[in-house]
Amino acid sequence: MPKVPGAIMGLLLAGFLGSSSGASAEEYEYYGWQSDHLQGGRFYAKQPQCVDIPSDLRLCHNIGYRKMRVPNLLEHDTLPEIKQQASSWVPLLAKRCHPDTQIFLCSLFAPICLDRPIYPCHSLCQAVRDGCSPVMESFGFPWPEMLKCDRFPLDNDLCVSLQSPGNPATQPPVSKICPPCDNEMKADVILEHFCASEFALKMKIKDIKREKGDRKIISQRKKKVLKMGPLKKKDLKKLVLFIKNGANCPCNQLENPNSNFLIMGRKWDNQLLLTVIHKWDKKNKDLRYAVKIMKTYQCPTYHHVFQ
Structure with a gap:
């Protein structure tokens, strides 16, 4: 046929x-x-x-x-x-x-x-x-x-x-930007990723390293938890996140790490993976709105396929 x-x-x-x-x-x-x-x-x-x-x-x-x-x-x-x-x-x-x-x-x-x-x-x-x-x-x-x-x-x-x-x-050009760094700063997109991610934080970055093809991000001690998910207190004390296969892909947000960030992620294979990073811009209305309603926002119930 x-x-x-x-x-x-x-x-x-x-x-x-x-x-x-x-x-x-x-x-x-x-x-x-x-x-x-x-x-x-x-x-x-x-x-x-x-x-x-x-x-x-x-x-x-x-x-x-x-x-x-x-x-x-x-x-x-x-x-x-x-x-x-x-x-x-x-x-x-x-x-x-x-x-x-x-x-x-x-x-x-x-x-x-x-x-x-x-x-x-x-x-x-x-x-x-x-x-x-x-x-x-x-x-x-x-x-x-x-x-x-x-x-x-x-x-x-x-x-x-x-x-x-x-x-x-x-074919349309495929972005070479690290996937967690290539997301629109729109309220509906932020909330989609919030629901898809297991944890979300407001935090500052202490150090960025490259390790076995991944990018390793170490947080500063002070942080605000927006969604705890699988994180434990010991994770929060010394939070280490990874961008899988992200050692060399561009990430504009990480070029100037001396600011607050909205960080979202998932736990996979005993690692905490960074899935979304946004610069915490207080003047951005979409970010302010999304963060305001996160605690009461009703996320759909997904099967864990790709979220």
């Missing part, structure tokens, strides 16, 4: 659902479908439905088609669950680790609504994994088992194919 390029999936959807003839997704009946790649022949008890992609499903907003299949291809069977789980991947899009990241993830979280499930091709999974797994690892997340590429069909099957194969000139 031919591959399905993501760029034409919207046209496929319009054609299949007969949008020009007035037919709607809800007019099609589904008698159960078999997920023969991811669930090993598992039948869903709940009949799939075609629904509008919600405007607050940020991961797949403006993906190129309007209708999605529920349950999706990751066994999420309600829209609240899908939105909750997909939210944990939004920060990865901002890292621009591969131009097809959104196409790949949305083919699973918000699959196009056709008469059978359309999976991402094996090659699409591999390309996104190879581009994004180093970024994920810098945040303390390995490539998850549920996205293991051998779960997806080879490229001679009907599947969503790679859109940006091997032509750097046509």
Whole structure:
């Protein structure tokens, strides 16, 4: 069977659902479908439905088609669950680790609504994994088992194919900045990372070193805890953070360490990893607002995949 390029999936959807003839997704009946790649022949008890992609499903907003299949291809069977789980991947899009990241993830979280499930091709999974797994690892997340590429069909099957194969000139530039240092100072972004991180602090930096390809950041004694997470009192006395594989990548915030910083991070493999760093700018309204509501902010409940 031919591959399905993501760029034409919207046209496929319009054609299949007969949008020009007035037919709607809800007019099609589904008698159960078999997920023969991811669930090993598992039948869903709940009949799939075609629904509008919600405007607050940020991961797949403006993906190129309007209708999605529920349950999706990751066994999420309600829209609240899908939105909750997909939210944990939004920060990865901002890292621009591969131009097809959104196409790949949305083919699973918000699959196009056709008469059978359309999976991402094996090659699409591999390309996104190879581009994004180093970024994920810098945040303390390995490539998850549920996205293991051998779960997806080879490229001679009907599947969503790679859109940006091997032509750097046509791909958006990938930032070389250390991932924790490359984040917008906007309230919603700060809160997304606050929810995704296990701990958050206001602190000053005492020293910065390079160690085995990582960057090692040693804090000064005085600090304010905004989110304790897995930190213990002994951690706070001599806090040491690492930017994984960050010995040589640029980080503007660390060029002038003699100021206060908003620091967020995660504990992984007995190390405290720095996931976000912002200069503590009292004049920045977004920072002031985000910090003000952190204590009462209701974070979504994510599976720990990439948050």
